[in-house]
Amino acid sequence: MQPYRDRRDAGRRLAESLAPLELHDPVVIGLPRGGVPVAAEIAERLNAPLDVIVVRKLGVPWQPEVAMGAIGEDGVRVIDETLIARAQVTSHQLDEVERRERAVMDARVATVRRVRPPVELRGRTVVIVDDGIATGATSTAACRVARHRGAASVVLATPVASSDAIAQFHDADRIVCPWVSQSFGAVGAYYLDFSATEDAEVLELLTAAARNARKDEP
Template sequence: MHAHYARFQNRQDAGRQLAQRLEPYAQRSELLVLGLPRGGVPVAYEVAKALQAPLDICLVRKLGVPGQKELAMGAIASDCVRVLNYDVISWLGIDSHAIDAVAARELRELQRRDRAYRGDRPPPPIRDRPVIVVDDGLATGSTMRAAIAVLKAEKPQQLIVAVPVAPPQICAELRSEVDAVIALLTPENFYAIGVWYEDFAPTTDAEVRDLLTAAPQQHPQSIA
């Protein structure tokens, strides 16, 4: 449908291509790869597999504008982190009650996903580790900013954002917040993440769970 734009067959293909760009990080001690559920996890799985690094998730939820759910007015993450896009909020005149209502609903979904994906497994330690956080693309960057805020509070040794596609302006903005931003495509005419994929079917909860189960939880040298 979007043959003019598409550069990736699917999220797996995008992940394999992204992994090639991330090869210099493969030898980092204690490297951790985190995917943003749901769509970022299949991409992150391919990266983690290629770099022989453990995979986990960084749970964040987009705050969609009431009546326009795909348009982000911000995002939330665990530990009550909330990142708001004030440009969108002021442009559409969204009041604080509407924001709180959406945030409360998304927090419930965040908690549900945590139980569904991780079960009883605790989140991995972040402190003093190089961390690559992966999504299937960036549009407004709100979700990734929430992830960055959560992860920086945990004091990683180094924080790298890696995505297959993102607008150049968003990459530039995020570079001031992390150690590196790796994006394979940075088109000026971005339009939407999905147009850069032949197959951009939604990732399911079951797929996320299966990929987390299949991925190594430790570095090969850490396994006794």
């Protein structure tokens, strides 16, 4: 049985777990693309700004769904040296994957920032949200970007994650995950509807968040 109907449902239920926490001046960060609809529900519940940190998984060349690392904004780079050695990925192959993913990342950052200037993170509690965590590579990269930007505290929030990823995750001050699975499959297996989140939806959610933030300004 899938625990969540869709990403919006997952976001509302995850927000219930976050609401009782004492979060100082929170900012909610969705990881594009699938994490943004989840994060939007949380931002609304917490009455907090919504923004994104763009990260990209570095997949093993012949098995792209397996993360050998991740990259993020501000030059953040996370590499799983053990997996790379075991998979016998050469430095040239790693560089090629990183070059390709960095181009995608840079293009997505440019698109996002046309509608949503970066929210200031310095001194604030940053809630990093994704729709699910299999290995934790991209979430690690996002947490490190938030630290680089001066976050006072980082909370990792996700509706579902593998028990291995949670046990090995050390880049957040707190982890909130209602559904931790020891026999983790694909993230989509935990949703009744896991339709792809398109760029247009991400931009629409960010535009709405920016508009609401302006309304709240004195």
